[in-house]
Amino acid sequence: MNTKKWKNCGLALMMLIIVSCGVSNVVIVGSFPTPNIAKLPIFVAVIYDDALREFSFMEYTETGEEEFNIESGGSHIQLFNAVLPAMFDEVVFVDTIEEVQATGADAIFAPAIEEFQLALPAKTKLDVYEVWIKYNMRLLTAEGDYIADWVLTSYGKTPAETFRSTEAAINDAAIVALRDLASSFSLNFGQVPEVQTWLSNL
Amino acid sequence: MKLYLLIMKHTRLLSASILLTLFVSCTSTTVDEFRQGETGIESDESVVILGRRQASDYETRSEFISCVGEGMNRGENAINVVPEQEFVDAMFPWFEPRTAPLRTQDLERLMAEDVIAEKMNDFGIRYIVWVDGSTVQSGRSGSLTCAVGPGGGGCFGFGTWEDDSNFDARIWDVGGLTSVGTINADATGQSYIPAFFVPIPLIARVEANACQRLANQLKQFVNGS
Numbered sequence: 027m028n029t030k031k032w033k034n035c036g037l038a039l040m041m042l043i044i045v046s047c048g049v050s051n052v053v054i055v056g057s058f059p060t061p062n063i064a065k066l067p068i069f070v071a072v073i074y075d076d077a078l079r080e081f082s083f084m085e086y087t088e089t090g091e092e093e094f095n096i097e098s099g100g101s102h103i104q105l106f107n108a109v110l111p112a113m114f115d116e117v118v119f120v121d122t123i124e125e126v127q128a129t130g131a132d133a134i135f136a137p138a139i140e141e142f143q144l145a146l147p148a149k150t151k152l153d154v155y156e157v158w159i160k161y162n163m164r165l166l167t168a169e170g171d172y173i174a175d176w177v178l179t180s181y182g183k184t185p186a187e188t189f190r191s192t193e194a195a196i197n198d199a200a201i202v203a204l205r206d207l208a209s210s211f212s213l214n215f216g217q218v219p220e221v222q223t224w225l226s227n228l
Numbered sequence: 229m230k231l232y233l234l235i236m237k238h239t240r241l242l243s244a245s246i247l248l249t250l251f252v253s254c255t256s257t258t259v260d261e262f263r264q265g266e267t268g269i270e271s272d273e274s275v276v277i278l279g280r281r282q283a284s285d286y287e288t289r290s291e292f293i294s295c296v297g298e299g300m301n302r303g304e305n306a307i308n309v310v311p312e313q314e315f316v317d318a319m320f321p322w323f324e325p326r327t328a329p330l331r332t333q334d335l336e337r338l339m340a341e342d343v344i345a346e347k348m349n350d351f352g353i354r355y356i357v358w359v360d361g362s363t364v365q366s367g368r369s370g371s372l373t374c375a376v377g378p379g380g381g382g383c384f385g386f387g388t389w390e391d392d393s394n395f396d397a398r399i400w401d402v403g404g405l406t407s408v409g410t411i412n413a414d415a416t417g418q419s420y421i422p423a424f425f426v427p428i429p430l431i432a433r434v435e436a437n438a439c440q441r442l443a444n445q446l447k448q449f450v451n452g453s
Contacts, residue, residue, distance in 0.1 A: 059320040062343045152285050153362075181326075185287045185362075202325070209321030 049084075049092040052193045054101040056201035058108040061212045068228065069116040071131035071168070073123070074103055075138065083142040088149070094192075096144065098200055106137060109208045113215060123170045132228065133173060134166040140177070144196065147186045155195040156183045157203040163211070165221060174220035180207035255417030255432045257441050261449065265401065265408035268452040273354035274308035275300065275450060276315045277397075280360035281325040288360055292395070292439060296359065299443025305451050310351050318347055336405045353402050355450055359442075361395030361413075363435045372423055383423035391434040392416045395442055399449065409449060413442040 081099035084092055111117045118129050126134055141160035147153055159180045165173040182202030184195055215221060269275070277297050279288035290312060297309040316323045322338055329335040335356070339345050372385035393415045401408045417432025 059317040061321050062319065062341075062347070063321070154285070154287055183281075183287060185289055187289075205321070205324055206326055209324040209327050212321055213327065 050094050050193060052094055052096045052196050054096065054098040054197055054200045054204075056101060056104075056197070056204065058105045058205065058208060060108055060112045061208065063112060063212050065115050066113060066216065066225070067115050068132045068225070069118075069130065070110065070114045071126040071129055071134045072106065072110055072117060072119050073121065073126075073134060073136045074106070074119070075136065078102055078138060081139050081142075083144065085144045085146075094144070094196065096142070096196060096200065098142070098204075101200070101204060102137075102139070105204050105208055109212055110135070113212055123166075126168050126170075131168050133224075134168065134170065136164045136166065138162045138164070144199075146192070153186045154183045155186060155192075155199040156181070157196070157199040159203050159207065161207065165224070173224045174218055176218050176220075178207065178211060180204065180210065182206055255415055255434055255437050257413065257415040257437045259414075259441050259445050260412045261409065261445060262411075263409040263449070265404070265406060266452065267355075267399070267401070267408055267450055269307060269354050269450050272352055274310050274352045275355045275357060276310040276312065276351070276353055277357045277359060277446075278312055278315070278323065278328070280328075280358055282328075282330075283360075286362040288362065288395075292361075292435060293359055295436070295439040296357075296397075296443045296446065299440055300447045300450075303447075305447060305453075307447055307450055308352070310353065315351065315353075318351070319344065332400055332405055332407050335400060335402070339402075339405065348402060355408075356400045356402060357446060358398045358400070359395055360398075361393065363391055363393040363438075366390050366392065370421075372421060372427065374423075374427075382425040383427045384425075385423050387421040387423075388418060390416065390418050391432055393435045393438040395438055397442060397446060399446070411442060411445050411449060413438045413445070415441070 079099045081102060082095055082097040085094040085096065087093045107119075118131060120126055120129065123134065138161065139159060140162050141158075143158040145152075145156040147155065150156070161178045161180070162175065163178055164175050167173055180203045182199045182204070184198040184202060186195065216225065277293050277300075279290060279293045281287050293312050297311065300307045301309045321327055322341075322344060329338055339348065366389070368387070368389040370385065370387040372383060372387045374383040375381055393413070395413050397411045397413075398407060399409050399411070400406070415434045415438040417434040417437070419432045420430045421427050422430075
């Protein structure tokens with residue numbers, strides 16, 4: 027092999043080492059079915075803030091280096107867009123509280139992510155990838171006054187498999203967690219005490 | 229001379245194949261059945277096989293569920309099997325890991341929901357089979373070393389481990405809202421990787437055997453034979 031080929035090989039090897047040491051970006055992608063539940067007879071305006079739209083979580087190695095950057099804002103929006111129209115009679119998506127009054131909505135729904143946790147088999151020594159997400163669900167009047175504010179946690183896991191990448195496994199676990207959020211949110215919304223009181227006064 | 233060489237070549241190949249088969253087929257499978265009620269299925273009815281995913285330290289793999297479904301769906305007395313993901317998506321959010329019915333009483337409550345009863349009827353579901361289990365690897369021993377140098381590369385050594393697959397299948401009759409039986413499939417096998425320049429993996433098909441035996445037994449059980 028001539029000198030040029032050796033140099034090229036060396037360069038390729040260095041690139042491989044650099045790439046393998048960098049942070050891995052995981053954009054959560056999935057599809058969410060529409061829930062089969064009875065609709066509540068209310069008109070809800072939905073506000074997604076920038077923190078939710080652009081939500082990402084950074085997982086660090088045990089030595090403190092950046093390992094996985096998980097972007098799940100887009101998939102959260104996609105999930106709420108599939109679930110909310112199935113839960114309420116009418117749903118409108120707005121950017122600010124000021125826009126709500128013109129729509130004639132009964133209430134404003136504003137979800138927020140409070141915490142995101144990832145557990146990898148290399149750290150837990152279990153054969154599963156796990157994702158926990160903690161949410162703060164807020165329901166406000168059309169004027170922006172408090173109706174209810176409750177915490178919801180969701181959990182998803184997927185088994186470790188020989189021929190699946192860590193990125194794909196993280197994505198699968200996150201999708202299970204998002205479906206878990208959709209199921210507990212859609213089935214338990216009417217059972218939140220403050221929501222129950224508000225609904226009975228409508 | 230040519231004939232002698234040809235016979236020798238084929239004899240070696242045959243010996244290697246026999247040896248390989250002996251190693252590869254080193255799997256034992258036990259299937260236990262416990263019947264609680266009468267079963268039978270019409271040609272327009274179907275079965276759905278669902279994986280239990282409530283355990284914290286393992287998860288019933290969806291590939292295993294598909295494998296059992298495919299096994300029941302082919303051959304003599306084949307049964308219509310609704311794919312797991314299609315069913316779970318259509319029933320969303322009632323068959324998710326946290327909301328799925330754990331007992332037949334829960335299924336009875338679920339069937340009181342019109343939309344669920346209607347979808348169950350659309351699919352023609354006669355039986356729900358809940359499969360719970362996993363494959364565990366243990367007894368890993370031996371050592372295998374691979375090296376690459378300017379003159380070439382190779383692997384040397386010997387590695388071995390044991391795989392144990394244990395799966396429980398509980399069969400619920402959707403018409404009668406009762407549990408009609410349980411089938412357990414337990415398969416164990418030893419896998420080997422001898423390496424002399426080239427590693428030769430001799431993998432025991434433990435999970436595949438458990439799947440095949442469970443599918444056959446389920447098919448017979450559901451058909452009532």
